[in-house]
Amino acid sequence: MTLTAFHDTGWVSQSLPQVSAHASPVQKKGRRQTGTPWTRSGCLTCKKRRKGCDKAKPSCNNCLKQGRKCEGYGDLWVEPLGPSAQVFVQADAPKLPRLTAHSPPRSLSPSPSVSPFSYAWNDSQLSPVSLDWSTPSSPQRIIDIEAEETTQNQDENIATEPNAQTTLAVIMQPQGYPNPSHLSGHESHYLQYHVEHGSKLLANLESDDNPLRSLLIPCAMSSPLLMKAVCAVSALHLANRSQECSAQNAAATFYGRTLSGIRTAIAKCSTEFLPDDAMLAVGLMCKYEIVRGSIKQWVVHLHAMQRLITSRGGLGSMNPDAAQFLRGLFVYAYNMARISTRKRIAYSDPTETDIGPPRLDIYIGYTEEILKLCGRIAELPSLQDDGISLHLAIASINDSLLSWTPTSINYIIPNDITPAALSRLQLVAECFREAAFIFLHSTLERMSANSDTPQTALDLDAFSIFTPISPPEKTRYLTEWAPLISTPKSTAIHRCLARVESFPLDDHCEYSALTFPLFISGCESEVFAHRDLIICSLCKLQTNFGIGNVERAKELLRILWARQDANAKDIAAGGTASRKTHWIDILEELQWELILV
Known part of the structure; x- marks a missing residue:
């Protein structure tokens, strides 16, 4: 039992x-029958x-x-899983004592892990291996939702479930969604939140054809696995915006059940493709970690999605709508991952398969070309020993950024998209272009600092953290690389923040994509006044959209600024100037895999 x-x-x-059916009367008498x-x-x-x-x-x-x-x-209530907690840990085989002729027989006990699961493949096929879902750094409360739902009729306090399903049916049926009457109370509650709020705030473009509703909900109605994944993301987003303990608990439970379901699906598809609903569930697990603000686990799901897409020979073998959805999510997350997790993931883009004319995506909007250019910028350090190739790459990236326009790609635009929404998308994309220029300068400066003699003469300015004075011998960045870039870093920062300052930064979901432009501007700006604008803007994004990665970006900025201020104080006191602290160095020191999507 x-x-x-x-x-x-x-x-x-x-x-x-277990109590045997033939137990003696004395044994049965000890069992409580009343009360x-x-x-x-x-x-x-x-x-x-x-x-x-x-x-x-x-x-x-x-x-x-x-x-x-x-x-x-x-x-x-127990404190939830922290953003740096590792969910997947390689389980080493237990070491057994050496047996001798006199050793008594020993039985093997099962692993005490909560839920074994893995993403692991070789180059030819899916090959699940046994990993343990490790115990979190802080105690994690575990809820058995299925058991809870089976006992609802026994508790008079659960009389609200029919009302929740009725309300959900009223919302969903006019839009052509299936009847939700078969769902449990928890699923109805979080699916309703997803339809009314979460699906609108977790995208960078809102429309009636939002695939977070039009695609995921019909699929989830016939897929218990995908339904759990949708509810996991929905519950976590609700918890972020409302601080509801019950929602946080439910999110963790749905998350664990989704991972278990994906593992089962992988085990069953050794000779076939993973079903589309399981592929979508893996994508939502990546989204879950972005909403949670993980700095460790999200790249595991991203890597899994990459391998699963590759194992199918690309997205062309999937349902076209599901393929378009996963393509947008992957292109956005993958290229942002190249900025902050270069040593953690093997880079190849499995989404280049022809899946039809490109649609204006809810995640990447007009920024697809810029995102891919940022990925190219992140790879420039690999060309440092080949001066000619590096110069050609810098010039090519600069020319591409200059020639880019929102209409460079002829997207299929949904009929219900308003001109105002398209205008917001274009403004956000312009911020991304300025952010790409900033990132290009930032990458080259770090490369130069790693190869040149550090600067020794620094002076303070009333409006700046530090103002470099030309050293006796200019660095490679100043002499060789910066002249290849048409837009100076300070100009790009000013343009980006001026645009952000002109935005209302309200709950229009297009603004939720501004995390990366704000973050890179904060890392590279030398003007004190920019700090308040950047932190205030990030706080608005966090409040309006409930995505946890914004909090992680703020944390890193505060660490970076504290070190820059300490360095400036040392210089003011007559100390020797140290090398400028770079945000990528801090990421590597902290071993963070920052999510900038």
Whole structure:
């Protein structure tokens, strides 16, 4: 017999001894047959003891009779998984003692991990291997949603489930979505939030044809695996915006069940392609980590999506709508990953398969060419020993940025997109172009600093963190590379922030894509006044859109600025100038895999 915990307790599944049908009367007599039934709405003390509770307020009578302290009817909540926590850890085989002729027989006990799962492939086929889902750095509460749903009829406090499904049906049926009556209460609740709010705030372009609704919801209605993935992202986004503990708990549970389902799907497809719904679920796991603000785990899902797409021979073998959705998500996340995780992922783009005319994507909008140019910029250090190739690459990137226009690619634009939305998309794309110029200068400066004699003469300015004075011998950046770039770094920063300052930064989802332009401007600006504008703008994005990666970007900026200020104080006190602190150096020092999407 298995006793499974419910939503508002901190208990996990426990295995209880089986009682034989032929047990003696004495054995059966010891089993409790009467008393107050156990319910989820009881006090915390009774739930911990797995005892019945009469739910008297403010303290239950059962606790008072037994002289126990009644802990009330609050929620058991444990701090959620932190952004740097590793979810996947290689499980080493347990070391067994050496057996001798006199050693007693030994049975192997199962691994105590919560949920084994892996993404692992070789070059020819999918090859799942056993990895353990490691215990989080902080205790993680585990909820058994399936067990909870099966007992809803036994608890009078769960009378709201039909209302939730009725409300969801009213929202979904006029839009042609399937009847949601078969969904559980939790699924109905988070799917309703996804339809009304999450799907509008987790995209960079809103339209009636938003695939977060028009694609994912119909697919999820016939795929329990995809439904869990959608609910995981929806619950986490709700938790970010409302600080609801129950939503955070549900997100972690849906997340774990999705990973388990993907593992099962991979194990079943050794000779066939992974089904489209499982591919979409992997994509949503990447989105989950972006919403959570992970600095470790998101690249694992991105790498998995890359390998799965490659194993199918590209996106051409998928449903066209699903292929277009995954393509936009992958191009955006993949090229941003090349900026901050260059040593962590093998780069190849499996989305170049012809899947029809390009659509104006909800993630990449007009920025596709610029995103790919940023990926090329990130690879420039590999050309440092080949001066001719490096010069040609810099000039080519500069020319591409100069010639870029929002209409460089002839996108298919949905009919319901308003001119105002397209205008916002174009303004955001212009910010990305300035950000690409800034990133190009930043990359070349770091390359030069790693190969040249560090600057030794620095002076303070009333409006600047530090103002370099030309050293006795100019660096390679100043003499060789900067002249190849038509837009100076300071000009690009000014243009980018001037545009951001002119935006209302309200809840129009197009603005949610501004994290990278704001971040790179904050890293490279030498003007103190820019800091307040950048932090204030990032805070607006975080509040309006509920995506956790913005908080991680703010954290890194604060670390970088603190070190720059400390260096400036040392110089003011007559100390020796040290090398300018670069944000990529801090990323490598902290071992962060920052999400800039």
